[in-house]
Amino acid sequence: MGASAESRLAQLSDGGEKFVARRIVLLADLDYFYSQAEELRNPSLAGKPVVVCVYSGRTKESGVVATANYEARRFGVRSGMPIALAKKRLSGADAVFLPVDFAYYKEVSERVMRIMKEYSDQLEQVGLDEAYLDISNRVENFVEAEELARELKGRVLREVGLKITVGVGPNKIIAKMASDAAKPDGLMVVKPDDVKSFIAPLPVDKIPGVGKKTAERLEGLGVKTVRDLAQFDPVKLVDEFGDRLGAYLHASSRGEDEDPVVGKAESGSISKIVTLKENTKDQKSILPKVEEICEEIQKRAVKEGILFRTIGIIAITADLGIKTRTKSLPAPTDDLGILKRESSELAKKFLQSTDKELRRIGVHISDFTRRERGQTTLAGYL
DNA sequence: CCTCCACTCTC
DNA sequence: CCGTTTAGTGGAGG
Secondary structure (H helix, E strand, O other): OOOOHHHHHOEEEEOOEEEEOOOOEEEEEEOOHHHHHHHHHOHHHOOOOEEEEEEOOOOOOOEEEEEEOHHHHOOOOOOOOEHHHHHHHOOOOOOEEEEOOHHHHHHHHHHHHHHHHOOOOEEEEEOOOEEEEEOOOOOOOHHHHHHHHHHHHHHHHHHOOOOEEEEEEOOHHHHHHHHHHHOOOOEEEOOHHHHHHHHOOOEHHHOOOOOHHHHHHHHHOOOOEHHHHHHOOHHHHHHHHOHHHHHHHHHHHOOOOOOOOOOOOOOOEEEEEEEEEEEEOOHHHHHHHHHHHHHHHHHHHHHOOEEEEEEEEEEEEOOOOEEEEEEEEEEEEOOHHHHHHHHHHHHHHHHHHOOOOEEEEEEEEEEEEEOOOOOOOOOOOO
């Protein structure tokens, strides 16, 4: 999977021995991005706890924290935490709560990405606030890489006004772990010779892609640190976690990662979920929502020139369980009528199949093909 | 091989 | 006290 064009090209012949040319990968991460962007346009916020929130619209205060700056984090406020709980923790702290403004964050992000692009031929953006840069062809060694990183940090601060954290390593995983260890406003360079000693003592959940669940399962096997993981039988890992994750865990525990830095492909799915005013299983209040969401999603599909062949609904029940229902169409389409009919049908059937009330409802499209110039659409096949 | 769905992760 | 979006894996069943 990792070994595509780029890394194959990097294989050089050396007296009959093959080796993969060493890469130098940089990860730049915009610190507590949404909150920092808010401080940027309103400097009077600096020094105060700033909490950027996704309001659900259910009640005045319902919703969760998207990002909190470090002043707020000192009070135990974290991403994903209910706003009400964050308020409790920050009571009497002169904190500021703001709603997310993605259009603004996107604009700020683009200014930063434009600068970053000058520092590599290959930039892989991850969300609005992160990007991997392959700087192998821009620097000779890790000392020069550190100079480049400092320069990048300086330029982003001077030209945009944002603090970033930069991690540098021989691959994406190490660059990411270095950045995580160095934030905020940090810089860490991990040379190939230092990889093992850097990662060995870290808990396994510091490995990108290892979250709470995987970490708990590993702990059940007596694996707490990356060192433990590196010593664990890879065959047993594959047994326990499957081919992909098992192999990934083994490789990453040894600091190995061939995944190339590549500009992201176009997205493979579009979805939108909304929170209902109150929990309900009433078709009359849910189906109009479904249709509304269909309209937005279809508009995006048309704008991006894509046809979808799979339609799905996503229901979050009152007990916060996630249920999905999908249907594949006989042919790709971007027809709004089809999207509405099929998603309403899926929603109706789902509602009939359960006793649970819904808290949120959403629509999903996937299995895309690009609409060719002048391609006829197969509307009305029903 | 395809379809459907649960689950995990991340920001 | 409870958001949003996307990618990916894997199992069950056909």
